[in-house]
Amino acid sequence: MAAEDKARTEGPVFTIQRIYVKDVSFETPHAPEIFREEWKPEVNVDLQTKTNRLEDTIYEVILHLTVTVKMGDKVAFLVEVHQAGIFTLKGFPQDQLSHALGSMCPNILYPYARETISDIVIRGGFPQLLLAPVNFDALYLQHLEQQKKSEKQ
Numbered sequence: 001m002a003a004e005d006k007a008r009t010e011g012p013v014f015t016i017q018r019i020y021v022k023d024v025s026f027e028t029p030h031a032p033e034i035f036r037e038e039w040k041p042e043v044n045v046d047l048q049t050k051t052n053r054l055e056d057t058i059y060e061v062i063l064h065l066t067v068t069v070k071m072g073d074k075v076a077f078l079v080e081v082h083q084a085g086i087f088t089l090k091g092f093p094q095d096q097l098s099h100a101l102g103s104m105c106p107n108i109l110y111p112y113a114r115e116t117i118s119d120i121v122i123r124g125g126f127p128q129l130l131l132a133p134v135n136f137d138a139l140y141l142q143h144l145e146q147q148k149k150s151e152k153q
Helices: 003-010 094-123 136-152
Strands: 013-027 042-052 058-071 076-091
Touching: 013 094, 042 094, 058 094, 076 094, 094 136
Parallel strands: none
Antiparallel strands: 013 076, 042 058, 058 076
């Protein structure tokens, strides 16, 4: 039986090989003065994903989160986390493979990144920061729409 036929009868295979922190950064440019101010933060979250094909069916997905917290015009802290995972994806049609890499994998990585950010913020002397859940399916669909628009132009 050909490998392609076997994949069709067995169905797609999705495996998490490893989840890890690839890079982390924390800055408090206005410490210690910022600790003396009343805590009324403005939180800005930037989220991006990147995929690297490591082997035929093995991919590294990196979720890059940057959280900037300001007090007025001063940056209280800035934290960046690159949460990564290595995933095996076999037997997926191309559209489903793209969806798995663009939505399913980041959805798995996000809780880890969220916990890392919360821990770092506390260790930095600030109140706990719990990031809101993210709808990666909606972000993936939005990304597809943007691609379609840019292809038409």
